[in-house]
Amino acid sequence: MIEFVRNVRLWFAPGRIREDGATPDYRFSLANERTFLAWLRTALALIGGGFAVDQFLPDLRWGWRVGLALGLLGAGVLCSLRAVNHWVRCERAMRRGEDLPVSRFPALLSIVIAIVAVAMVMVVLFGWEG
Amino acid sequence: MTEPDRDSRDPGLQPERTRLAWRRTTLAGTVVAVLAARTALQSGPTAARVLTCALCAALWLGFLTVAHHRIRTLTTVGSGGPPALTPKHATAAAGYTMALAVCAAALVL
Numbered sequence: 719m720i721e722f723v724r725n726v727r728l729w730f731a732p733g734r735i736r737e738d739g740a741t742p743d744y745r746f747s748l749a750n751e752r753t754f755l756a757w758l759r760t761a762l763a764l765i766g767g768g769f770a771v772d773q774f775l776p777d778l779r780w781g782w783r784v785g786l787a788l789g790l791l792g793a794g795v796l797c798s799l800r801a802v803n804h805w806v807r808c809e810r811a812m813r814r815g816e817d818l819p820v821s822r823f824p825a826l827l828s829i830v831i832a833i834v835a836v837a838m839v840m841v842v843l844f845g846w847e848g
Numbered sequence: 849m850t851e852p853d854r855d856s857r858d859p860g861l862q863p864e865r866t867r868l869a870w871r872r873t874t875l876a877g878t879v880v881a882v883l884a885a886r887t888a889l890q891s892g893p894t895a896a897r898v899l900t901c902a903l904c905a906a907l908w909l910g911f912l913t914v915a916h917h918r919i920r921t922l923t924t925v926g927s928g929g930p931p932a933l934t935p936k937h938a939t940a941a942a943g944y945t946m947a948l949a950v951c952a953a954a955l956v957l
């Protein structure tokens with residue numbers, strides 16, 4: 719948790735990250751940036767999915783529809799938060815010459831998406847008339 | 849002299865790929881903004897909905913500004929490659945995305 723707060727301080731302090739270690743090969747930094755953008759796109763796709771559930775499943779009961787939409791939107795927020803946090807951690811690890819940080823987040827996100835997908839299939843198969 | 853020449857060719861075309869990644873991300877943001885407008889107008893355009901929709905458009909513009917700034921930095925390559933993304937810009941890009949999600953929640957509810 720303390721580590722996370724320290725990382726959050728780094729998000730807003732552009733100069734501080736440059737004080738750490740040596741500048742890595744710019745290609746590594748750009749690769750890290752592209753990974754960050756890919757996660758941001760994932761977040762945007764989840765937000766778009768939230769809108770899609772709300773807009774294109776009008777026959778669904780209100781609770782289900784709003785619940786699914788808010789779940790997807792929440793996942794989008796988490797995903798973008800994690801994107802910037804992971805970017806900072808990777809950038810700092812590269813400057814210090816340490817191993818890149820490992821993360822449980824991709825596994826968690828894929829499990830959540832799988833659960834949402836199964837829930838959608840169930841809803842479409844059985845809950846349509848409800 | 850052959851050594852720097854080979855390096856500056858950059859067979860991976862990293863700045864170009866990064867530039868295109870920013871473009872793709874902006875496009876994804878545009879799709880979300882259009883969906884936001886659709887949601888706001890479909891379910892009866894009340895004042896609050898139109899305001900939230902305008903906020904979404906402003907956030908989209910903000911993201912566009914960050915992306916444009918970064919793309920310009922990437923195209924003006926000096927020796928030793930373009931400078932790395934600053935934490936300020938990364939936080940701004942992620943912040944705009946999160947604010948879009950909050951607006952979306954307000955529109956859906």
